[in-house]
Amino acid sequence: MRMMFVTWAWPTHFFPLAQLAWAARAEGHEVVVAAPPELSPTITAAGLPAAAVGAGLDIRPLAGRFFASLAARDSPLEWSEMRAWGTGNLATYRKIAAAMLDDTVAYARAYRPDVVVHDPTSFAGPIAAADTGALPVRHIWGADYTIRTREFEAAALEPLCERLGLPGVDSVGAVTVDPCPPGMQVPAPVRRLPVRFAPYNGAAEVPRWLIGLAGRPRVCVLGSTAVAYFTDRHVSPLPVVTRALAGTGVEILAIGADRDRGDLGPGASQVRHVPATALHLVLPHCDLLVHQGGGGAMMTALAAGIPQVTLPLFTDHVFNSRRLAAAGAGRWIFANSADVDGVRRELLDVLHTPGYRTAARALGAEMAAQPPASDVVAHLAEMSV
Incomplete structure (x- = not known):
């Protein structure tokens, strides 16, 4: 089996994927992690092969105004308010996906993966899976916060799918790999595949x-x-x-x-x-x-x-x-x-x-x-x- 992992250039989004990639390699399967080039050192430090896709993207200009507004609040921003923004909740992640998409799809077409595993904010992953016919697998990192935007994801990703001639994509894929303890998880209409959590926060020495x-x-x-x-x-x-x-x-x-x-x-x-x-x-x-x-x-x-x-x-x-x-x-x-x-x-x-x-x-x-x-x-x- 060939497994292609897709994530964007944020180390803490990659770390939860590492244990599944290690396990796949240990079982003799082929594995590659596709991510923007600035994440390659983090991936290879984890002992995994990296495929650089897309170009570097500074996301501060994309999301800075939103986070600045959070920093000025006296109380938390609630989902009841955010829900009114619709696809606007996904604007930054859509731009990240757009910057990665062409390279990710081109690599997937050449690599021919059987399975594409992606973190829940890396939408180039499910689109590449749909383009190549690979099994799409969503991998979360804890309590399923991102499931709340599912109702807007198809519309947000429609322009990216149109670039490839795809009718659309189901962003939650065939299954969600879920390391969260059941006692802390939220109910959601997705097929969950529970996995034992293996803590990994990067390569380091023990003091x-x-x-x-x-x-x-x-x-x-x-x-x-x-x-x-x-x-x-x-x-x-x-x-x-x-x-x-x-x-x-x-x-x-x-x-x-x-x-x-x-x-x-x-x-x-x-x-x-x-x-x-x-x-x-x-x-x-x-x-x-x-x-x-x-x-x-x-x-x-x-x-x-x-x-x-x-x-x-x-x-x-x-x-x-x-x-x-x-x-x-x-x-x-x-x-x-x-x-x-x-x-x-x-x-x-x-x-x-x-x-x-x-x-x-x-x-x-x-x-x-x-x-x-x-x-x-x-x-x-x-x-x-």
Whole structure:
């Protein structure tokens, strides 16, 4: 079987696809990951072959105004308001697909894949599958936020399909590969193929000091790459978290190289900066993750069985945070409403209330009970015949 994975140039959209690609290669199938050239180093660092398709595209001018409007809000933007925008919800992803489409289809025609796997925002994938007759497979990365735009996707993609003489495309494909724990997933009229989540946040070394007990509670703090990229505000939750935990004796691990951490206040001595490692290597040694609600970070923490506090700003991050809280595995405060006292209350509540960890471990157990990626590969091989 030949499998072609399609994603655009955002590493956290590629990472969830890696385990299925690894499993396919381990079973002797042919695999290639088609993505814009700037993602090739990330793909090859994961030990997978990359096919560069399309040209580099700066998406900040495409989506910057939308994200700037989110940064100025006093409350989350709700789907009831967004739904009125119709196909406008997909404008950025349609432009990304348009920039990748010709190269992706040309590569698919030459490669002749049996299966095309794509993340739910990489619409060049299902169109290439329709053009070549390959089995289209949608691969999500957590709670299914993007399913809400399905009603608009056919109309949004119609001009791209017309370029190839296609009557249209079903953007959810034949099946959706789903690593989300069932207790956190949303109902949707799609055929789901559950898969065990394998945490992967990029190639990295394990810091030697990390192995072993910390001797005191350890809180990991992670900034969002998307928030950092699209806005000049809310780059990292670290300053408010550090001030909130000042004097508590909690060790704070600051992951990543945020461009502006700000004044950390009196809790600065409790912070250990970890600029060059991957989240999946750190979280098994922590008691709590604080982040901005991204799906990859949330799933990685659940796999480690640790609770979370999120400070979301973007709409998908709010969606994820609500699903997490509903499952009992964490708490959240809208980023623009977060102050030191409020964050302190939430952090100490989650750290010291066993129910949050119990719920997180239960979701982690659900994830571990799902079929391994090798079973999913075998199922896709049968479907593609």
